Amino acid sequence: MSGTSTPGGAGPTREPFGARLAAAMAAHGPLCVGIDPHASLLDAWGLPDDAAGLRRFSLTVMEAVGGLVAAVKPQAAFFERHGSAGVAVLEEVVAAGRETGTLVVVDAKRGDIGSTMSAYAEAFLRDGSPLAGDALTVSPYLGFGSLDPAVDLALSSGRGLFVLCLTSNKEGHEVQHARTDADGEAGPTVAALMASRAAALNAGAQPLGSVGLVVGATVGDAAERTGTDLTSVNGPLLAPGVGAQGAGPAELAAVFGSARHQVLASSSRGVLRAGPDVASLRAAALLAAQDAAAALS
Numbered sequence: 687m688s689g690t691s692t693p694g695g696a697g698p699t700r701e702p703f704g705a706r707l708a709a710a711m712a713a714h715g716p717l718c719v720g721i722d723p724h725a726s727l728l729d730a731w732g733l734p735d736d737a738a739g740l741r742r743f744s745l746t747v748m749e750a751v752g753g754l755v756a757a758v759k760p761q762a763a764f765f766e767r768h769g770s771a772g773v774a775v776l777e778e779v780v781a782a783g784r785e786t787g788t789l790v791v792v793d794a795k796r797g798d799i800g801s802t803m804s805a806y807a808e809a810f811l812r813d814g815s816p817l818a819g820d821a822l823t824v825s826p827y828l829g830f831g832s833l834d835p836a837v838d839l840a841l842s843s844g845r846g847l848f849v850l851c852l853t854s855n856k857e858g859h860e861v862q863h864a865r866t867d868a869d870g871e872a873g874p875t876v877a878a879l880m881a882s883r884a885a886a887l888n889a890g891a892q893p894l895g896s897v898g899l900v901v902g903a904t905v906g907d908a909a910e911r912t913g914t915d916l917t918s919v920n921g922p923l924l925a926p927g928v929g930a931q932g933a934g935p936a937e938l939a940a941v942f943g944s945a946r947h948q949v950l951a952s953s954s955r956g957v958l959r960a961g962p963d964v965a966s967l968r969a970a971a972l973l974a975a976q977d978a979a980a981a982l983s
């Protein structure tokens with residue numbers, strides 16, 4: 687992560703995440719490459735399913751796409767399944783993002799009661815923590831307010847959040863399309879409420895706020911059906927589901943409509959299957975970035 691020291695040694699300062707992401711998307715296109723070292727991908731790359739294989743895989747992806755795309759998104763689960771040695775590799779990926787000037791969204795989907803959320807925030811959003819990238823995915827299903835410690839630390843450290851809103855999986859609607867209760871009356875849907883909470887935090891930010899949402903590229907007309915106003919969020923929209931989950935340029939354009947300029951499309955397996963050859967990975971990432979840019983322009 688880029689940062690400069692403030693005069694007087696008050697610690698690093700950096701542009702807000704929303705501004706840094708907008709600049710990265712303008713420079714490299716609206717693509718995030720997911721780093722999801724599935725056991726099957728390690729095998730396909732001729733690597734062992736252990737921490738050494740994980741490290742070779744992840745650093746090869748960083749060699750291929752570092753400095754080339756707007757962001758990378760390591761999926762924490764695939765690192766955690768290798769224990770502490772895997773978490774150490776995740777730390778190396780975060781450091782490689784910083785060194786190559788590529789934004790790192792740590793996809794850990796953390797969410798808990800506020801007192802515990804503070805500890806997650808310190809792990810993933812605090813200056814000096816080896817797991818702190820540029821942004822973190824968080825789950826608001828203990829209530830949006832339970833995320834306050836993460837919101838506070840993200841905003842004060844120039845980092846960002848992506849709050850789950852309309853996820854790409856087929857089961858998400860059970861929770862996200864449900865109606866909330868507002869003083870005994872049917873209130874907005876859960877997704878619409880999450881979006882309005884993010885919008886409140888991003889009010890007035892230019893060019894984009896730092897509290898984004900996760901909205902899958904696979905969700906069709908769900909934003910419209912749930913009354914979720916994506917444009918008013920004034921923050922980035924992380925759109926997984928591109929590639930392996932079946933979404934492509936047509937789906938990106940249809941799902942996001944007038945909010946398309948806020949979108950950071952995300953593809954993991956769709957790019958990673960081109961490996962282990964670095965040039966092939968790079969070509970796959972560039973093609974995905976061009977497709978996303980054309981769909982979202």
Ligand SMILES: O=c1ccn([C@@H]2O[C@H](COP(=O)(O)O)[C@@H](O)[C@H]2O)c(=O)[nH]1
Binds near residue numbers: 931952
């Ligand atoms: O709604 C969501 C939220 C997160 N994800 C994550 O994105 C990647 C998708 O990987 P692909 O290989 O491109 O399918 C993965 O890490 C998911 O956990 C999501 O898919 N949907």
